[in-house]
Amino acid sequence: MTEKQGTALKEGIGLVETQYFTFAHPPQQFGLDSGEKLGPITVAYETYGEPDEDFSNAILVPHAFSGDAHAAGWHEGAAKPGWWDEMIGPGKAFDTDKYFVICSNVLGGCKGTTGPSSINPEAGKPYGIDFPLITIPDMVRVQARLLDHLGIERLLSIAGGSMGGQQVLEWLVSYPERVRSAVVVATAARHSPQQIAFNEVGRQAILADPNWKNGKYYDGEPPVKGLSVARMIGHITYMSDASMAKKFGRRTGENGKAHPFANGFEVEDYLHYRGLSFVDRFDANSYLYITKAIDDYDAARGGNLSDVFRSLEAKLLILSFKSDWLYPSYQSLDIVRACKRAGVDVSYCEIHSTYGHDAFLLEIDEQTTLVSHFLKKVFGGGKGR
């Protein structure tokens, strides 16, 4: 155990383990939006804090595109904690002394929940692109099955950023009666053509890699270069012009040039590092399936968002970040406007930040204040009403 981990364990949640729930065993397979059936489905999830006897303190935290079920605490021997550890723990925004927090890996993912890299029981080998197409609503219905399994009827809150925010919106639309409040961070009710374009170029980079082999690469070399290029594009969009200027400027790195046509700038080295390290932890087919689901998603089902919001009972807190150009504030304001039109109880705050879209993982102080006050107001003295 490192010293850093030791200190963090004392202050935070401590060691955690991912748990698994499997359902939809054939012939009771799970029906997808595509009309196809899938099963069995395993869901990887983690929980933090203790539930009240009636789960009135339960908060679901859906993850962003490349996230996983490990939102907080430490895995044995890990070099860093879960992806939203700074927000989840004793005394933190999602205070585990009060709340019971659940996070699960999405359907189609590659971190424990069934996805294209899982074994297709009929074939005895990974699904690859035989995995059925999935949608954000499919992901949410799988999460609902997990909550059924845990015995949670109604959530105190649901909170997520980016693709996590899309899932939050979908929970509100699909299960309005199961959600008392929601925190919607740096997201969009539907992707703009610019957002679709960035994802599409990432998909093209993967498909262009001869190692992709129509998705059948699991017994050989995966499409490392294509996936790496896709991730590099992603990282540019997660940062801001200002945050890159501050972090890198035009400084040259110590590693020399990554290739003859690089100039040896630190920003070039950073992209290579980020691209290559992503390949170790993410599956290229999951990249394809999940980005397609994100681009396809429209919370308003092609109509007006205010119409699908009319049955909402939840209170909403909507947050965006000033320098986030991937999910610009106007997209959050579109959601706010729909809430107002539908008579939904909504608060909105644009947080000043130079971190770009990454701010939802980095601007902890401001988010902590806003989220903890919001949850306190909803939770009140405890017990669901």
Place this chain on the structure above:
Amino acid sequence: MTEKQGTALKEGIGLVETQYFTFAHPPQQFGLDSGEKLGPITVAYETYGEPDEDFSNAILVPHAFSGDAHAAGWHEGAAKPGWWDEMIGPGKAFDTDKYFVICSNVLGGCKGTTGPSSINPEAGKPYGIDFPLITIPDMVRVQARLLDHLGIERLLSIAGGSMGGQQVLEWLVSYPERVRSAVVVATAARHSPQQIAFNEVGRQAILADPNWKNGKYYDGEPPVKGLSVARMIGHITYMSDASMAKKFGRRTGENGKAHPFANGFEVEDYLHYRGLSFVDRFDANSYLYITKAIDDYDAARGGNLSDVFRSLEAKLLILSFKSDWLYPSYQSLDIVRACKRAGVDVSYCEIHSTYGHDAFLLEIDEQTTLVSHFLKKVFGGGKGR
């Protein structure tokens, strides 16, 4: 001849042909910034309008990254005119009834000027990556040799956008005595890490393509997929969120889905089309060499731009576009500030546009007014002073 071309020929410059100038025949080779020597060098160029007897009406128009010597008029049988045809011609911003306009393909390019796809006379086959590394100042020194050849000592003006603007800045710094005025459009004195990052991902996409073969692909299949992905990234950065929303929205195209993980959105089809059509007209190695030169360039040589601007005698007009997030207005304002500090005569205008960086090719009316008034002021009654 199409009807469109027929009308355009009557209104515009008419048919034009690219000309060629070759110099630096061994052993009088051309010295590059890298210390290497190169020769012979052929320069492809075009001219429009008639020169005064002392060339006091000569205007050089350097092109942007993927441009060429064909800035205006029509090539025999072509489907469209030169890249800045709307700005160059009788009665246009660069009025060929008054001015003599020159445009040449850059060193390292692939449209007639010597570059990596040219035959290396020593090897009897294309240079590939044996072509020496080049810089923006190298490109400008080659242009200066072309002007020497044409007998032009001093330019009435030099005008360019994007990488063309970098060449304009370099002309001002390297040859202050040869430039009476300059129009600097949508450019930067040096690239930010975000700009470098986008180019670097494009380079990585090309290098990731197995058909790149360390640059030796000229006798086989070129790295079509890698170059295509690189170009798709470029096109996203040339447009704006607003212009993409207007042009595509979330409409689906008529061509179905380009691949199983596309959603059939028009914006996806547009990117494929743009990526694949680029491959027909551009060389992947030129992409590598030129983007490296762009990223490396710093008009201020690592110091203050105002210091290198002190010897300037030229009047400057600097233009940027409100929605251009690839070359944001603050980069143009940095150049304006340096001019003011150095006592240079400078005017600046931020043009309202939703076209993003593409605006320098599309916002014709506003640019025409500003540029033609500026040139009239500099040219006065004619004849250089």
